[in-house]
Every structure is written in C-alpha cells, then in structure tokens.
C-alpha cells in the first residue's frame with residue numbers, strides 16, 4: 178500500500194478530514210449487508226491516517242429481511258430502515274449521497290452517475306444487484322422492482338378491489354412478496370381468488386426440500402394465489418403480462434422479485450466478471466485488481482458459483498472488514514468460505530414463517546417470532562439512537 182499518498186488534487190469530490198493529512202482513502206460503494214458491518218468495524222477499530230467514505234444513492238436503506246413484513250403491514254417503515262449518514266457519523270466514516278456508475282482504474286477513481294469522481298486507494302463494492310431484467314420487454318417502464326419501496330407500497334396500498342397483482346420470481350423474495358401482497362391487499366376485502374399470481378421461469382423454490390415446496394404450494398392454494406412455474410415472462414405492459422409461450426394474463430401491478438441481475442456498468446470497468454457479476458478471490462478481492470474488493474450479490478467467487486442471498490452477504494461482511502484493514506496495513510489477507518448450508522426464514526404474510534436448513538424445514542408462528550427477533554436485532558445493531 179502506498180504509505181503517504183495525498184489525494185490527487187483533480188478529484189472532484191474531496192471529503193475533508195479533521196486530522197488534515199491522510200495517507201489513504203477507502204471508498205465503500207453501496208450500503209448493503211456487508212458494508213454496514215464494515216462501517217461499524219471502522220468505528221470500533223479506526224485506521225489511523227485513513228479516510229473512509231461510504232457512497233450510497235439512498236440515505237435510508239430498508240432491511241430486505243423485513244421488507245415483506247412492511248408490505249404485509251406488520252412493521253412501520255422506521256422499524257425496518259437503517260439511516261446510513263447517522264451510522265457513518267457515529268463511526269467516523271464520511272457519507273456521500275451518490276450512485277457509482279463506473280471505475281477509472283488507471284486514475285483510481287469511482288465515477289458517479291452525476292459526473293462527480295471520487296479518488297480511492299482501496300475500493301469496495303457492495304451494491305447488490307439490478308432488479309429489472311433487460312430480457313423482458315416493457316419491464317423498465319411497467320414493472321415495479323420490490324426494492325423500489327415507495328412505488329411498491331403505493332401499488333399495493335392504492336389498488337381497487339379487483340386489482341390483479343403479478344409477482345415475478347419463484348425464490349424466497351418472490352414467495353414472501355406474493356404472500357405479503359395477498360395479506361395486505363386481498364385479505365381485508367375477501368375478493369375472488371387469483372388476484373395474486375406468482376410467475377417463475379423455473380420451479381418454485383428450486384433447490385429447497387420437496388416438503389417445503391409442498392407446504393408453500395398448499396399455502397398458495399388455500400389463499401387463492403395462483404402459481405405458474407417454468408414460464409419465462411416475455412413482455413410486461415401497464416395492464417397485462419405475456420409469457421414466452423404466448424399466454425397472456427391481466428396484471429394491473431407487476432412486481433419484480435426475480436433475484437439480482439448484474440449492474441450493466443460493471444461490464445465497462447475492465448474487471449473480470451462471471452455471468453456479469455464481479456469475479457472475486459476468497460479474499461474478496463477482484464481477481465483483476467487487488468485493491469478492489471466486492472461482496473454480496475454483486476460478487477461471485479470465481480469458479481465456485483453460490484446462490485446469492487442475504488445470509489451470504491452478511492457472512493462476507495466480517496471478513497471484508499478484516500481484509501480492508503489488513504490490505505491497508507499491507508498484511509496477509511484472510512480467506513472467506515461461503516456458507517455450505519444457509520438458514521432460510523421465509524415469512525408467510527400472516528405472522529407465521531417457514532424455516533429451512535439443508536433438507537430440514539419447519540413452519541409456524543414460533544418461527545415468525547424467532548425471525549422477528551433476529552431481524553429486529555439486525556436493524557437495531559445499525560441504528561444510532563440520538
């Protein structure tokens with residue numbers, strides 16, 4: 178690591194530090210699960226002479242584990258939100274509101290989409306995935322990604338009594354969203370069945386135990402949520418969806434929960450990618466640049482595909498924090514081992530939940546209580562009470 182590099186004077190954002198002279202700058206792009214822990218770690222163990230900057234398009238981020246509970250009406254917004262500027266202030270990290278849109282690797286700059294540039298010595302990306310697949314015509318104009326929380330709440334809250342909802346995506350996010358939408362928008366008025374439809378390109382909850390899948394199918398049947406599997410969506414308009422096999426369904430609100438796709442701008446960074454995601458080593462360094470790290474949904478361990486999940490992003494956070502400290506000190510980095518099995522806690526909309534671990538699963542109100550406790554603890558950990 179360069180021991181005493183001043184920031185190049187032509188960087189258009191220059192965050193001032195109180196100490197004056199700094200030996201290096203670590204830029205954290207994205208306030209995802211891993212970076213929350215990294216910010217916290219720099220508060221606990223400040224890195225003398227280094228300036229740490231977090232860049233995020235949003236000041237407040239919603240914890241995805243509680244998103245469906247918010248949608249179903251079980252949580253208030255402030256219970257599921259993390260205030261990034263407050264977290265940064267409490268940990269002596271600078272916060273910049275902005276969206277990364279490119280990396281000039283030669284000049285060591287993160288480029289933001291409004292033209293600003295931010296110089297770095299070490300860069301770490303935890304920017305999640307993009308949620309609007311270009312492969313579906315009309316998705317950009319007519320579908321609502323579940324992460325666009327204001328549009329999502331408006332669509333679910335303002336609908337008429339016979340509004341038809343389609344959720345695209347058969348993973349945990351899609352299942353939770355369909356059950357939450359049913360609970361919030363359909364249940365109170367007891368309207369006809371099939372107002373909520375889940376469409377998935379593959380099978381429902383692929384790679385999960387058969388018993389769990391049967392349980393979710395039964396839940397869908399009881400609640401009148403229709404399920405269409407192995408049916409890629411080709412087109413979305415304001416009023417309907419068209420499947421690749423030509424079937425058409427009315428859809429007044431189409432919600433995208435199909436899992437992350439890579440951010441397009443990564444393809445122009447010159448970093449090695451795998452299926453469009455940043456290819457990383459076990460140290461969480463990009464395989465093409467030892468001073469660029471990545472974790473969470475935006476990264477893929479080179480040659481060892483793993484399902485993308487919040488659990489995995491959380492586990493990577495501690496090692497990422499450690500390795501950024503070690504890289505700054507020019508020391509040997511630690512290896513990250515992605516979890517072989519992951520605990521999935523899936524809310525079923527009615528303050529019950531389903532848990533799965535490897536081939537085991539169980540369900541009930543007590544599972545929701547455990548999930549609720551874990552999720553609240555996570556948000557509380559990063560909430561700064563003034």
Ligand SMILES: Cc1cc2nc3c(=O)[nH]c(=O)nc-3n(C[C@H](O)[C@H](O)[C@H](O)COP(=O)(O)OP(=O)(O)OC[C@H]3O[C@@H](n4cnc5c(N)ncnc54)[C@H](O)[C@@H]3O)c2cc1C
Pocket residue numbers: 206207208209210211212232233234235238241242244245275276277278303304305306323324349350351353354434472473474475485486487488489490521522523
């Ligand atoms: C409804 C729902 C339920 C889910 N349930 C589960 C579950 O039960 N278990 C599980 O393991 N996973 C679950 N997931 C998946 C889980 O949420 C993701 O895998 C997880 O959020 C990924 O974390 P991350 O740290 O990679 O990024 P994210 O949490 O997606 O955060 C990325 C952050 O980066 C910011 N960002 C994006 N682009 C840029 C940019 N260009 N520059 C700067 N910042 C940027 C975003 O605004 C965001 O704040 C669920 C997802 C959804 C939607």
